[in-house]
Amino acid sequence: AQTVTQSQPEMSVQEAETVTLSCTYDTSENNYYLFWYKQPPSRQMILVIRQEAYKQQNATENRFSVNFQKAAKSFSLKISDSQLGDTAMYFCAFTILMDSNYQLIWGAGTKLIIKP
Amino acid sequence: KAGVTQTPRYLIKTRGQQVTLSCSPISGHRSVSWYQQTPGQGLQFLFEYFSETQRNKGNFPGRFSGRQFSNSRSEMNVSTLELGDSALYLCASSLLGNTEAFFGQGTRLTVV
Numbered sequence: 001a002q003t004v005t006q007s008q009p010e011m012s013v014q015e016a017e018t019v020t021l022s023c024t025y026d027t028s029e030n031n032y033y034l035f036w037y038k039q040p041p042s043r044q045m046i047l048v049i050r051q052e053a054y055k056q057q058n059a060t061e062n063r064f065s066v067n068f069q070k071a072a073k074s075f076s077l078k079i080s081d082s083q084l085g086d087t088a089m090y091f092c093a094f095t096i097l098m099d100s101n102y103q104l105i106w107g108a109g110t111k112l113i114i115k116p
Numbered sequence: 117k118a119g120v121t122q123t124p125r126y127l128i129k130t131r132g133q134q135v136t137l138s139c140s141p142i143s144g145h146r147s148v149s150w151y152q153q154t155p156g157q158g159l160q161f162l163f164e165y166f167s168e169t170q171r172n173k174g175n176f177p178g179r180f181s182g183r184q185f186s187n188s189r190s191e192m193n194v195s196t197l198e199l200g201d202s203a204l205y206l207c208a209s210s211l212l213g214n215t216e217a218f219f220g221q222g223t224r225l226t227v228v
Binding site: 037042043044045046047050091093102103104105106107108109 | 147149151158159160161164171172174204206208210212216217218219220221222224
């Protein structure tokens, strides 16, 4: 079975600090994409960052970066210089690239609170 | 470029009724996926449509169905509503299905 595990239900940090959210996943497939999505109180799911499994280089998007360890099946998200607007639920997800089976498998989410 | 539009935003229905939710994807996107989000089960995949064909279906009972029109707009229907169907229903559109998915703001369905 393909699963995603986010072991931190909730995290809280001070504004401007760096925070790392953890994610592990399980799949026997070799070709897949990994994602971090953010869901603020407005409920809209917003893509934060994407990583192709065949790429060894870790993806980076401004203050957001990932630490992708394929062998360990680990995909953590680092948020640098955290801002109040980063307060949200963060979901780790992946999709397998085969057989037109393009569904996202989701973790349970981490609630991130940035304190002023 | 307009985003993904889901209507209605909120809906209250009675047990046993049926409901239809609508999703208009980003212009040019051919894939539309539906997800159910609940506090207990988290995010679960319902189904995905591409060019009017259902390509993939999640593990939901037959009361959950959907369709996609030639303009890529999609609807999902839930018949014989149960209390457990209360959830946030999210629609996502993407170019081909395996590319970046853009989500709508969801429809909050409450079954009483």
